[in-house]
Amino acid sequence: MTSLIEGIWHILFYVCMSKMEIVYVYTKKRSEFGRQCNFSDRPAELHVDILPDISLAANFTVRDPCNVTVQCAEEMSEHEVNTERFESESRGINHVEGGWPKDLNPEDMEVTIRYRKKVEKDEHYQNTIMQIAGLMEHCCKQNNATDIYQEFFEEEDDEVVEESEEQPSAKTINVFRDPNEVKRTATSLCWHPDGNHKLAVAYSSLEFQRAPNDMSFDSYIWDIENPNKPEMTLKPVSPLVCLEYNPKDSHILVGGSYNGQIAYWDTRKGSQPAEMSTIEHSHRDPVYKVIWLQSKTGTDIFSASTDGQVLWWDIRKMSEPFERLVLDPSKKGNLDNALGAVSLEFETTMPTKFMVGTEQGLVVSCNRKAKTPAEKIVCTYSGHHGPIYALQRNPFFPKNFLTVADWTARIWSEDIKESSIMWTKYHMAHLLDGCWSPVRPSVFFTVKMDGTLDVWDILFKQNDPTLSLKVCDEALCSIRVQDNGRFLGCGSQLGTTTLLEVSAGLCTLQKNEKAMVSEMFERETKREKILEARHREMRLKERSRSEQSREDEGKEADGEESTEELVARAEREFFDIMEAEKKKEWNEERQREKEKGVCEEKDFQEEHETNGVSSFTRREISL
């Protein structure tokens, strides 16, 4: 039995000694397993003796001297520590009077008065008070004598315009992260209209059908002082793609959602939407932009979506839009032909006009007050290669507007429809959003897919951004500047909204800035106009020439002959050109030879005069 079961179990010992493996194998009978170990002592045995191998020394060379760097300075090391984030909450404490002796009831007036009187009679008290009152009186008189914090030269400061030589800079003030596990893109931001203490951020996932099932639909309103927890949650039926505060009533917000519905919230009433538009009459695609209109009631909005429609709503009656426009460039109102809208522009100073930025790269300028739907679409501006993510008129010069699309940002003039008047270079990453600074006409901001924020100052530099900041590693999808031009919020693909402050130079109006920007725009517009006129001329000429040549060709008898003649002519021309080139080269060669000859003679003479330089130098020179 045992012999059958008997197996040889190897137990290997690995002893690693100076990177060499020494293996010692011993065997033990299976039947002996489990028995207690009987240790016995035995004298030392030499198992392995590894003698030095002299030949290995050949792999090493002796180096003499050895260079060792020594630094006579304090050793320092950099160390970063990041504490675990802890959540803090502000709470108030109600002060209640305390300190009274145990037997005293602080509510009882009489007792407290008596206690106080007792203390006042105490000698120690009197001495102390006399002492410190003296000190106090001195300080009071001091305060009255001179105001140490008086502002001198205040008037002069206002006059001296600070030619701030400081570098434009921007720094991050706060970062608001999406509190959900599954991160969504912060697709749109909106600042609170009064006081800018709150920021509403719409979260959704714009990747087609890639939104995970457990993705939350909530959007948040953040208080900028508290990045830990959003101040309020908005719970729509479908994730919100865009969100806007009503500029007249800061409690009302309207949001356009991913499924095409529009909903509005009243922050006093809670997280659920106060009312939603009916699905049948809403958009069929995500609503990319919603803007509040100027109206007497302050309840009108209009929305745009990639389904090609622009709808006007009154939030009191969300069952159906009160007006509808189909973005059909052929002006027939055909929904199949329609261009998908990705951005909207509306300026309250020009309430009859508005512009739509489309997916196809065209900007469509429309007139609200047109009589027929065909007349509503006034004109289109083409020039971009991709969807126009941002469209905004310059707050100081409404005739010029900024578009951000594909890899560039372009500035247009309303009058020139064929091309933009100014444009940035093609960047490495897509530009996803942009806006003008509300305080400086020459400054605008753009954000890119690689997570950088660019601040452009067209008066300072046109080719490159004045300031380029890497805000985060993922794409930045939206940006919004506060009305004071100083703070801006940008939202990223993972739902992180960063609040940045730009340096004073970028948000204070410089001297003559308006005049200079106006000049620049006019100059560029003029240039484009001239170019446009020239192009038109050339096209006319081409057309007339082609018409003429068609007439000429008609006079030709045989079509084939003319082609042969043409071929022959082409060959002749080609050979003529070749001959001319060859001749030119040959002439040049001869010229060079002549010159060389002159040089050689000169050198030869020199050498003779100076010293006997060997002849090969002459050859060198000729080479």
Next chain:
Amino acid sequence: MLDIECAGAEVEETIKRIQSQKGVQGIIIVNAEGIPIKSTLDNSSTVQYAGNVHQLLMKARGMVRDIDPQNDLTFLRVRSKKNEIMIAPDKDYFLIVIQNPTE
């Protein structure tokens, strides 16, 4: 008895003198336990000042002594947008005066 009364009157006089200085809005005398002994302000403000100043004083004194153990706090002035709060500390009592120095 007379001496004590005189002394008591002196204290009163001194306090009145400080009160009459230009811009002085209030005076509070607090003892070491935080009980306001004398105050020219209403009760709730007094209690608030007494509680807050005590903590500030401890912190300030601690700071001064931490930097130089042989040093001690003699006076503390807190200047704010609206006024200046001056605190004169002592072992058992402290005196708080709120003054609006400008104008």
